[in-house]
Amino acid sequence: MSNVTVAISPDWTIDLDIPGITVVEWDFKSPAPADKIDIAVAPHITTSDLVERVANTGTKLLQLGSIGYDPIPRNLPAGLSVANAASVHETATAEHTLSMLLYSTREFDRVQRAQEAQSWDQFDTKGLADSTVVLIGIGGVGSAIAQRLAPFETNVIRVASHRREDMYGQVYSIADLPELLPQADSVIVVVPLNKKTEGLVNDEFLSLMKDNATLVNVARGKVADTDALLKHSDRLRILVDVTDPEPLPDGHPLWEKATLVTSHLGGNTDAMIPRMNRLVRRQVGNLISGEPFVNVVLGGDRA
Amino acid sequence: MSNVTVAISPDWTIDLDIPGITVVEWDFKSPAPADKIDIAVAPHITTSDLVERVANTGTKLLQLGSIGYDPIPRNLPAGLSVANAASVHETATAEHTLSMLLYSTREFDRVQRAQEAQSWDQFDTKGLADSTVVLIGIGGVGSAIAQRLAPFETNVIRVASHRREDMYGQVYSIADLPELLPQADSVIVVVPLNKKTEGLVNDEFLSLMKDNATLVNVARGKVADTDALLKHSDRLRILVDVTDPEPLPDGHPLWEKATLVTSHLGGNTDAMIPRMNRLVRRQVGNLISGEPFVNVVLGGDRA
Numbered sequence: 001m002s003n004v005t006v007a008i009s010p011d012w013t014i015d016l017d018i019p020g021i022t023v024v025e026w027d028f029k030s031p032a033p034a035d036k037i038d039i040a041v042a043p044h045i046t047t048s049d050l051v052e053r054v055a056n057t058g059t060k061l062l063q064l065g066s067i068g069y070d071p072i073p074r075n076l077p078a079g080l081s082v083a084n085a086a087s088v089h090e091t092a093t094a095e096h097t098l099s100m101l102l103y104s105t106r107e108f109d110r111v112q113r114a115q116e117a118q119s120w121d122q123f124d125t126k127g128l129a130d131s132t133v134v135l136i137g138i139g140g141v142g143s144a145i146a147q148r149l150a151p152f153e154t155n156v157i158r159v160a161s162h163r164r165e166d167m168y169g170q171v172y173s174i175a176d177l178p179e180l181l182p183q184a185d186s187v188i189v190v191v192p193l194n195k196k197t198e199g200l201v202n203d204e205f206l207s208l209m210k211d212n213a214t215l216v217n218v219a220r221g222k223v224a225d226t227d228a229l230l231k232h233s234d235r236l237r238i239l240v241d242v243t244d245p246e247p248l249p250d251g252h253p254l255w256e257k258a259t260l261v262t263s264h265l266g267g268n269t270d271a272m273i274p275r276m277n278r279l280v281r282r283q284v285g286n287l288i289s290g291e292p293f294v295n296v297v298l299g300g301d302r303a
Numbered sequence: 304m305s306n307v308t309v310a311i312s313p314d315w316t317i318d319l320d321i322p323g324i325t326v327v328e329w330d331f332k333s334p335a336p337a338d339k340i341d342i343a344v345a346p347h348i349t350t351s352d353l354v355e356r357v358a359n360t361g362t363k364l365l366q367l368g369s370i371g372y373d374p375i376p377r378n379l380p381a382g383l384s385v386a387n388a389a390s391v392h393e394t395a396t397a398e399h400t401l402s403m404l405l406y407s408t409r410e411f412d413r414v415q416r417a418q419e420a421q422s423w424d425q426f427d428t429k430g431l432a433d434s435t436v437v438l439i440g441i442g443g444v445g446s447a448i449a450q451r452l453a454p455f456e457t458n459v460i461r462v463a464s465h466r467r468e469d470m471y472g473q474v475y476s477i478a479d480l481p482e483l484l485p486q487a488d489s490v491i492v493v494v495p496l497n498k499k500t501e502g503l504v505n506d507e508f509l510s511l512m513k514d515n516a517t518l519v520n521v522a523r524g525k526v527a528d529t530d531a532l533l534k535h536s537d538r539l540r541i542l543v544d545v546t547d548p549e550p551l552p553d554g555h556p557l558w559e560k561a562t563l564v565t566s567h568l569g570g571n572t573d574a575m576i577p578r579m580n581r582l583v584r585r586q587v588g589n590l591i592s593g594e595p596f597v598n599v600v601l602g603g604d605r606a
Contacts (some may be wrong), residue, residue, distance in 0.1 A: 092430055123568070148455060269428050
């Protein structure tokens with residue numbers, strides 16, 4: 001195959017200076033910039049209209065800019081595959097999660113108060129080593145978090161929707177949480193938002209956590225019940241990267257009650273650019289060589 | 304060998320409930336609590352008088368509570384070994400260092416200001432992934448830092464007093480810093496304090512670092528020149544766990560100029576207690592079995 005055309009959203013800076021590859025920029029709002037588009041690389045934010053945008057251009061792959069693909073309709077044109085951006089965003093979000101967890105376990109909120117008071121304040125913390133971390137969600141981001149936790153000498157208890165064993169050992173299920181949460185020094189929530197996970201972190205969940213334990217929500221705001229977070233914020237250390245409502249309105253009580261609110265910064269680093277480059281170059285290479293596309297989440301017929 | 308007597312500073316809670324082992328508490332200030340003390344486990348802070356305290360008790364091992372042993376005189380009585388507390392403190396200090404590094408690279412100082420203003424503030428950072436970290440000092444703590452950095456997809460350049468290769472690759476020397484520092488997004492300093500390292504982080508050193516790069520000092524306050532830190536604090540991100548003078552006086556300008564000042568909290572977690580237990584139990588076991596003591600830094604004759 002030659003004369004491959006790749007249309008790329010200006011959200012991305014992709015280096016595709018390869019003979020036989022034509023690259024066109026496309027914002028996915030104006031009409032398609034070519035009659036034939038083999039691979040369409042969508043904007044960072046996935047919207048429901050992307051599939052109709054690539055209709056009639058013979059597109060073989062719609063490469064999304066996000067891991068989540070909920071907005072995409074399930075009735076795809078024949079021959080179209082949709083791939084998500086797994087491998088692009090995990091790094092930054094896992095790094096952010098470790099930053100939040102360490103901020104809490106080493107009590108950098110107290111450090112910050114000492115610095116504002118300009119006064120030396122030595123104190124002991126329990127620290128992260130030897131502590132028990134319950135990690136709820138072990139998809140791409142959750143697994144990247146587990147990898148980064150591995151050298152910290154912690155006891156990581158992994159929880160997913162279904163109980164199983166994998167190469168790293170036992171995976172517990174959401175149904176096991178009543179026994180697991182009371183053991184946790186820290187709980188990290190990184191599940192996808194769906195009907196089963198909406199409101200998972202509610203009053204009952206938080207009541208099972210012991211005093212002064214840390215909750216980190218890097219999933220979606222609606223996975224936690226905001227009133228329940230506020231209710232338990234004097235007893236627990238609440239750290240959230242996502243909120244409900246989001247953006248968190250100015251002056252909302254969670255700003256004061258939470259140990260830390262980060263403004264949905266999880267994925268916001270330069271790390272996504274080289275990783276999106278690698279993914280798109282791999283997809284183009286696979287199209288040329290006849291290998292299957294990677295990360296295909298919908299469709300899967302090849303023309 | 305039986306009837307082993309172990310004298311332990313009340314700084315430590317050591318579980319030595321083993322037949323044939325007599326444990327006595329000793330503050331190392333009052334007279335020796337037994338005529339014969341086989342192993343003396345010193346307080347957390349090492350002082351110059353510890354060796355004379357154990358004179359005339361036939362002590363075979365003086366187990367220090369710290370990694371540093373500079374205060375101990377070099378002319379030891381025959382038969383006395385001095386062991387440092389390597390393996391006890393590295394975990395907590397490495398964990399603290401990662402906390403500081405992530406705080407800086409994910410700009411949690413800006414996050415904190417948004418939270419105080421109670422206002423949503425989304426922004427991008429370079430992040431830690433793909434960045435270059437120059438790690439100066441690869442003893443116990445430095446190696447523990449390198450281990451924890453390994454899953455973060457960073458380029459770690461290790462620097463020690465002498466150039467060499469080890470199982471992890473190239474180790475550069477302090478003399479290479481003029482070429483290395485301009486590449487660094489972050490520099491971590493974790494060298495022991497001695498004549499060669501005092502004032503290492505001076506105006507010349509900091510001038511070689513690029514704008515907005517991060518400096519983390521978890522070594523000793525005097526390894527950095529405080530005036531030089533202040534001079535570069537508008538251009539660099541300065542994070543210090545140790546200061547000169549230390550404690551940093553109330554209202555000292557570094558409180559305002561540094562991105563983060565933590566009050567020498569590096570080793571202050573519960574992690575040291577189980578690790579000191581393991582070390583002391585190993586030393587007792589080695590005495591009983593006739594194996595050499597571990598961590599011996601001075602002396603080394605066995606009675």
